[in-house]
Amino acid sequence: MGSQYTEMHIEWNELLLTIETTVVSKRDLLIAVQVVNNDSQAVNLSNYFVLVNTNYLFYRQGVCISANYCNFVNCTGIGLSNIQFFAIQPQIKISKFDVKHTTTSNNSSSSVHQQKHKIQDLFSSDSEIAAFSLTGGAIGFSSNTFRNLIDIQRSIANARADELQNYQKYGPELSENYRAIHNVIAWNTIYTVYEGVINVVSRRWDFGFGYVMFLWDSFLTSLIRSFDIDGLDVALQTFIQVAKSRTRNIDSTGLLPNYKSGTRISRDRTEPPIGSIMLLQLVKIQKTENLTWFIDLIYPELYANLVWMWKHRMMTSKIHPNISLLVLGSDPDNLPINGDIEVNNLQAARFESGLDNSPMYDYDDFDNKMHKMLQFDIGMNSLFAAEAEALIQLIKYSSLSLVEEYKTLQYWLSMIVPAIESELWNLNASLYLNRAVDTGEFNIHISPTSFFPLLIGLPSVKQAEKMIVQYLTNSSHFCVSSDCHEQPLPSISRSDSAYSDQNYWRGRVWGPHSYIVYTALSHSNYALSEIIQYARNSLINQTDLMWRKEWNLYGHIHENYHGDTGAGCGSNSDPFYTWGAATAFLSIIRKYSYQIRDDVTFWFVR
Known part of the structure; x- marks a missing residue:
């Protein structure tokens, strides 16, 4: 690249x-x-x-x-x-x-x-x-x-x-994957006087000065680009520009912004935290590269973002006062300098999820005084825990003295992981779900975020297998199996009334969801489960069939794809969007597998 x-x-x-x-x-x-x-x-x-x-x-x-x-x-x-x-x-x-x-x-x-x-x-x-x-x-x-x-x-x-x-070094079965990844990443590589040579999300998206970088989009794109050593320099530069855009707020903390461009930056909200997860995977891909300097540069920003989330997004359950978990929000004390259409309201909080119009957030549950959505979010809590774990693992690659950070990360995990299990596991549904802070009612909408707890190996093998059979491989829900051919992992369950909308996060298929769920299914705790590995391989095979269809017809790598047909065009889908390359990336990392994570010794009692 x-x-x-x-x-x-x-x-x-x-x-x-x-x-x-x-x-x-x-x-x-x-x-x-x-x-x-x-x-x-x-x-x-x-x-x-x-x-x-x-x-x-x-x-x-x-x-x-x-x-x-x-x-x-x-x-x-x-x-x-x-x-x-x-x-x-x-x-x-x-x-x-x-x-x-x-x-x-x-x-x-x-x-x-x-x-x-x-x-x-x-x-x-x-x-x-x-x-x-x-x-x-x-x-x-x-x-x-x-x-x-x-x-x-x-x-x-x-x-x-x-x-x-x-291209041929990947063999005849994967050379086209690399070619597609190369095309979409290279096309969205630009130079700016502010950041140098970087990857932006798309040539179409413009939040000021001709481009925009979104938090989780850019971190995932950096990982994909870093897979080829020739692209490592731009991957690191992109990563740096996002991480170093962390705000400095009035309470001396700061968030990694939802978006940034040459003229604008979001100060009221962040996005799904995946920087440390991507950084750890990037470091393990580049086994021959000494990236200690890079980790030392980036680590404080990724850690500080979790500090901000812990301080600004934790809420205590009204039903179980001993339980606190993360919610979504929009902080009015730190407004964007150049203004933003959506601030301190429900839509701004939805944007923080990265799933802008997901039916999971159709409820009118934004508290204007607390500036938060009143539901515990399974996706954000699981990613926060996975980020904390990744930061612990990254310590051994750093030359920094991180004793206090290590203790704090341990403490966060000892609090949040048991809370996810006790508060967000729905025993009747056998699934992790969002849950209302005030009433304790579970969210009826099921998305791929319900499988994010597998990122930290939280559910037992038996528990995870039940989730997979009942929902992930079930044709009535996500149909990650040979039965659904080329329509993998829609952004909301097929049984959901919003699925037929097929508009953005209401039923379309997205590369980042596929990649995160793939990573979750690859956790070492589930390596011996035939059920989970079947789902993992089905996800890769279906995704590969899906992106190749649009690629072969039009040369497109789409932002998202239709949940039934696998078509990319239509319904708010940019035809050449960087993290669309995640769909072609899955098959490559399956063949050139690497140990994504080390075993983690948990310090809490399950």
């Missing part, structure tokens, strides 16, 4: 193009634009041009100048290296249209013009536009060294062969 080769296919009216790039000598960029229409797709190429925009981004002080209709541009900047950009043919006049000045239309339908204007605003001054004719069918570009078209195409062909060879 740190590849030096990229390939893009473009269809514009009747024109078909490929754009290929590679980098040689670390600094020389090569670009080849090639018309690929066949004889039956004849097109008048004199009507088409390639426009090259050369300038310095993010208001860097510099200028790019080309002589009239020459084939190169010189760029010089204050404190920046000089760059020359060459084309294999001279520029042409573009008097028939003006590409320099794009204005924003007041018409809401003119979204393309608005996007162009926003991108234009990133440049230090009016951009230098160079235009080249496509009449010859191919154009080559190079930086710093002039190269002819044959040389450019040869270098790019070699880079392409190397890239394909890289």
Whole structure:
């Protein structure tokens, strides 16, 4: 995923193009634009041009100048290296249209013009536009060294062969998995003046300055990218930028924000805590890498986030006063600087779950005075415990003195794990469920979060097997079995009235759910259970069939998929979303299995 080769296919009216790039000598960029229409797709190429925009981004002080209709541009900047950009043919006049000045239309339908204007605003001054004719069918570009078209195409062909060879190391059965992961991760890799080279969730999502990073999305994406050593640097940088965005609140604690971008950050709410879980897995993947420095840098932020959650999201049961567990909320004392539509209300608390419109949160149970949702959340409590366990295991990889942190983590686990078992286990249903803080009533909506307690090995083998048979592999609920072919693990039980909505977290299938449940089923406590391992393998096989369907048809890796058909398109599903790669990742980690976690000695009595 740190590849030096990229390939893009473009269809514009009747024109078909490929754009290929590679980098040689670390600094020389090569670009080849090639018309690929066949004889039956004849097109008048004199009507088409390639426009090259050369300038310095993010208001860097510099200028790019080309002589009239020459084939190169010189760029010089204050404190920046000089760059020359060459084309294999001279520029042409573009008097028939003006590409320099794009204005924003007041018409809401003119979204393309608005996007162009926003991108234009990133440049230090009016951009230098160079235009080249496509009449010859191919154009080559190079930086710093002039190269002819044959040389450019040869270098790019070699880079392409190397890239394909890289896919083959996973074998014929998994090479396409890697290819799909590579495509979606690479496409969503950007550079910003604030964070450097990072992965963002999508090219479509924009919370300010053209991008957004969500907490659990970005941590999972970093893990997926780190699987290939070539992608480790960007994976670590992405992880750092999310972890170091932790807020500093008025009570001297701080949360890892629900979202961050170049101009906005959420200060009132966090998201499902999976950073330490992902970090531990990342460290164990990179067995040959010394990541002590990285753990030392990140550990305090991940730990502090749990401190914030313990302080701001714990509530005591009105039914059982000796029990306290985590709830969802939105803290009005720490509002976003640039404003947020949803703050200190039920929807803001829903956003903290990461499951924005899940029917589990259809109840009107937000306490405006306490700024919290009045139900104990099985997903958040299980992930908090799993995070605490992961932080304990990470201590041995760190050079920091973490004695006090270790004691606190032990204490948290000694309190929260027994409380999950006693308060959130529904004996009649044989399942862990959300539960109302004030009435003690169990939430009737069943989602994959009910299986998150397996992350910490909480249910006994017998207890876990009953959950699996009655719900996970049952065709009436989640149908993680060969009976359901390519529709694995919907975000709400198939028996739920909201399942038919098939809108976002109301019945669609999501990569992060599949990955977390896969990790839970992989706990060493259940390694000898044939029932649990059957469910684990079924989940992988079904997920693999699902993502391949959209990938083979359209080249999409979706944000989420239809629970019945496995289709990705429609219903708020971005077709190229980073953590969609988790669906293709499951088969890879099954083959290249590694010990995700060490055995944990529990310090509480079950």
